[in-house]
Amino acid sequence: MKIAPFCAAVLIATAAPHATAQTTPAGPNAPAARGIAGLVHEEIAGRPLARFPHFDFVQSYYAGLSIEAAVDTDRHPALVGQTADVYLCAHRDEAGWAASPVLVDVRGAFQTITFASGGVQANLLTLDNGLGSLSGDVGAGLGRALDVVIDIDRDARISTGDWVDGAGSTPGLWLLAPTTAPGPLTPVEVLYSGGSFLGQDLYYPSNIATMGELPLVVVSHGNGHNYQWYDHIGLHLASYGYVVMSHQNNTVPGTETASTTTLTNTDYLLGNLATIAGGVLDGHVDRHHITWMGHSRGGEGVARAYDRMFDGQYTPVNFTLADIVLVSSIAPTDFQGNANTNPHGVPYHLWTGGADSDVNGCASCNLCQTFHLHERATGARSSISLHGVGHGAFHAGSGGLFASGPCLLTRTETHAIMKAYLLPLVEWHVKGNPAGREALWRQWESFQSPGVPTTSCTTVDLMHRGTAAQRAVIDDFETNPALDLSSSGGAVIWDVQNPGQGRLDDVNSAFTTSPSEPMNGMTFSGSVADATSGMVFEWTGVDRSIVFELVPELTDVSAWRWLSLRACQVTRSTLTTSQLGDLDFSVRLRDVNGVVSDIAIGAYGGGLEEPYQRTGCGTGAGWANEWETIRIPLADFTRGAAALDLSQLSSVEMRFGPSAGDAQGRIGLDDVEFARD
Amino acid sequence: MRITHTITFLLLGAALVGVGSLALRAGAEPERTPAQRHAESVRQLVCAQPFTLDEAATHYYRAEQPRYDAGWLIVLDVDPAFVVARQTEEPVLYAGAQTLERVNHGSESGRVVCILPSPRGADGQPSLDLAAHIFFFGPEALPERIDALEAQHQLARAARSGTRPFTPDEVAAARACGGEALRVRSRDELDQLAGVLVLEHAPEDVDVGNGMLAPRVPGAAPATKPTAPRVK
Numbered sequence: 001m002k003i004a005p006f007c008a009a010v011l012i013a014t015a016a017p018h019a020t021a022q023t024t025p026a027g028p029n030a031p032a033a034r035g036i037a038g039l040v041h042e043e044i045a046g047r048p049l050a051r052f053p054h055f056d057f058v059q060s061y062y063a064g065l066s067i068e069a070a071v072d073t074d075r076h077p078a079l080v081g082q083t084a085d086v087y088l089c090a091h092r093d094e095a096g097w098a099a100s101p102v103l104v105d106v107r108g109a110f111q112t113i114t115f116a117s118g119g120v121q122a123n124l125l126t127l128d129n130g131l132g133s134l135s136g137d138v139g140a141g142l143g144r145a146l147d148v149v150i151d152i153d154r155d156a157r158i159s160t161g162d163w164v165d166g167a168g169s170t171p172g173l174w175l176l177a178p179t180t181a182p183g184p185l186t187p188v189e190v191l192y193s194g195g196s197f198l199g200q201d202l203y204y205p206s207n208i209a210t211m212g213e214l215p216l217v218v219v220s221h222g223n224g225h226n227y228q229w230y231d232h233i234g235l236h237l238a239s240y241g242y243v244v245m246s247h248q249n250n251t252v253p254g255t256e257t258a259s260t261t262t263l264t265n266t267d268y269l270l271g272n273l274a275t276i277a278g279g280v281l282d283g284h285v286d287r288h289h290i291t292w293m294g295h296s297r298g299g300e301g302v303a304r305a306y307d308r309m310f311d312g313q314y315t316p317v318n319f320t321l322a323d324i325v326l327v328s329s330i331a332p333t334d335f336q337g338n339a340n341t342n343p344h345g346v347p348y349h350l351w352t353g354g355a356d357s358d359v360n361g362c363a364s365c366n367l368c369q370t371f372h373l374h375e376r377a378t379g380a381r382s383s384i385s386l387h388g389v390g391h392g393a394f395h396a397g398s399g400g401l402f403a404s405g406p407c408l409l410t411r412t413e414t415h416a417i418m419k420a421y422l423l424p425l426v427e428w429h430v431k432g433n434p435a436g437r438e439a440l441w442r443q444w445e446s447f448q449s450p451g452v453p454t455t456s457c458t459t460v461d462l463m464h465r466g467t468a469a470q471r472a473v474i475d476d477f478e479t480n481p482a483l484d485l486s487s488s489g490g491a492v493i494w495d496v497q498n499p500g501q502g503r504l505d506d507v508n509s510a511f512t513t514s515p516s517e518p519m520n521g522m523t524f525s526g527s528v529a530d531a532t533s534g535m536v537f538e539w540t541g542v543d544r545s546i547v548f549e550l551v552p553e554l555t556d557v558s559a560w561r562w563l564s565l566r567a568c569q570v571t572r573s574t575l576t577t578s579q580l581g582d583l584d585f586s587v588r589l590r591d592v593n594g595v596v597s598d599i600a601i602g603a604y605g606g607g608l609e610e611p612y613q614r615t616g617c618g619t620g621a622g623w624a625n626e627w628e629t630i631r632i633p634l635a636d637f638t639r640g641a642a643a644l645d646l647s648q649l650s651s652v653e654m655r656f657g658p659s660a661g662d663a664q665g666r667i668g669l670d671d672v673e674f675a676r677d
Numbered sequence: 678m679r680i681t682h683t684i685t686f687l688l689l690g691a692a693l694v695g696v697g698s699l700a701l702r703a704g705a706e707p708e709r710t711p712a713q714r715h716a717e718s719v720r721q722l723v724c725a726q727p728f729t730l731d732e733a734a735t736h737y738y739r740a741e742q743p744r745y746d747a748g749w750l751i752v753l754d755v756d757p758a759f760v761v762a763r764q765t766e767e768p769v770l771y772a773g774a775q776t777l778e779r780v781n782h783g784s785e786s787g788r789v790v791c792i793l794p795s796p797r798g799a800d801g802q803p804s805l806d807l808a809a810h811i812f813f814f815g816p817e818a819l820p821e822r823i824d825a826l827e828a829q830h831q832l833a834r835a836a837r838s839g840t841r842p843f844t845p846d847e848v849a850a851a852r853a854c855g856g857e858a859l860r861v862r863s864r865d866e867l868d869q870l871a872g873v874l875v876l877e878h879a880p881e882d883v884d885v886g887n888g889m890l891a892p893r894v895p896g897a898a899p900a901t902k903p904t905a906p907r908v909k
Contacts, residue, residue, distance in 0.1 A: 254820065
């Protein structure tokens, strides 16, 4: 039976994107329990795209950049010819709107639109051009929450039949202050020592005595570094309402000892709040929301510290394992391997620099490969890879950058990127604030804070994966090693060239390309204990594809938000080096009725980045393979293909070659899945 | 899981008797072997001061993590190439079959402040004889993984390469530089003395020195970080 498109849209919007309230937070458009009958929840705010699907419904914007809106009249043809008023309002949940339905536009005036046929391309509206009075400054918060309302009946009230983007547990959009800029609070820095290897550099808001309990971020430096070298982290986060403590770290003996100092310093701080800094922090540190950040040996040390607690080898006095809510490693070593340095299920995050000449990432040095810890993490995990950033650029101290390669970034440039990304990261994991979480996965080319370096040398690659409850895996390549069978048990039909599947580990000592080494440049796995596996393949001028047939449990994706995958260009392959640049290919969804819809991964503002063109580690140019997560909103596949039935998909297809993107390429592919956050 | 226990320094010391006189330091040949470079890597015992601790401390630079309550606070002049800080393994500094704790890196000045644990003698002072031990850099490793067997192995290897102990005169000069025997309550007090030595001898490590001299709680007060050595 067919349902009128307008009604169908309403049904999809209310059913999606969360099927199980127990495991998922309320989504951006989930209606409140009490509200306004007949209110239509739709995504409206977003940004236009140069090609299909022509519009990207996103939730976060940096102040100073334009905010656009669109309505897909192909999906909602009943709107064509109607005139409505468009409001940008302070966010309320639906109950709040029901209690106070009068529309007040934060810009001072609403806009009027007459809907035309032609889908999103014909129904674009600039809500704010970035030059007006809108500001993302909302005190110590990360962003300003706004709802977009289309007042269909033009009565200046939100009511039955009106459209709203927002009015749920989260707003229609977040207008973010530039996350490179200091927050509204004045940070105070105090240097003190509680004893041997208890030197601490503490940062907190000057008015902390008037505040509640603030989350704690602990910074554990690397070998030859110093605990006074992390002002850029401490001052930045303190200005946004965090307590940051950077401590003396006993790194020279090794990462086990470093982990001890992470544990003892955290314990010391929490156990001596009544005396440290005159006791001003007493009662104002939230010991149940602790982030551990570590650099290099300290980056491994923080993960090791977590693992020691996880294994019951160390029991602190003043905090528990559950109090550690995020572990973030900057260019971590991996001395201790899978058995000892394992983040387990704690949210884990990685920073890595492509030009790092210390923890250099080369195939010859297993302990220098920074991704091992990330790949061991079984909980939510993210990474940020920065071309041209050396090991020393992550701290603010003296000494060299420990950098090798072209297009090097300075400390100032590196720190701007760190600030821009770190704040949304901790706000999401520590406070559950979703305002900036899109910064964890949206392509850097299309979503970056004002204030980050914009030179052509600035290349940033992001990976992000949610918890197991937030993913439905089609193929992670870690079981069913045959190429024609996915890990979820579905058939895989492929005609790509030179395919291989296995552990993502460059098994020799160089990045020199070789036909006999399909996993060249892969540095995710350090040993057989690290199981991360994936697929590599290529195409050369002819259309090729990989078809993942969906098992019955995966055919209904109406409860999921994205089709997600991660991929990389394979370093030093002639198919990579002969056309250095972003690489594009397409993803096709097919339903049981044979309806298909294709979207190119590059449509959202960037394909797969080329590897950093650093030499060494064998012959040729190009460093370790840099993976990126690509997330395509499932709803976007229905734009222009309204008949595509997301509740009855039959396959997900990766399409390569002249008809689908770049004519040639060699890439790695992993974690093909449906996702939601 | 590690087991902390007390190690018998006397046994280690006995193993060193006679080892130091096996060979002379290598000469200044234009081309030096790696072994020769290692043999020459510790150039001078600049200062040495004996200390005792009222509260024993842990020596984290050994796999056994022994406790100690006496030792030497030492300043060495070394080949800076051996103390460039990095995250991968670094050359391990030994005195005989014992590892030294390196308080600073000293990669510009070549001056490294070290803590060398020692058993106590009958007089209650550190019994380790500085003139009876060779000081050397062993292969790159994590000191926390060095156990007694490995330390002995590296000692024998260093002895074969021609490393010699400092002469009694050199030790006497270092003792004169170091000053009288110290008695401190805790490792924390020793750290502050070591911090002063870092500022005196290795100005490039000013942040290390100042960090060790940070005000002790509860004396902490809001302050910006010092930009110059507090102690000269």
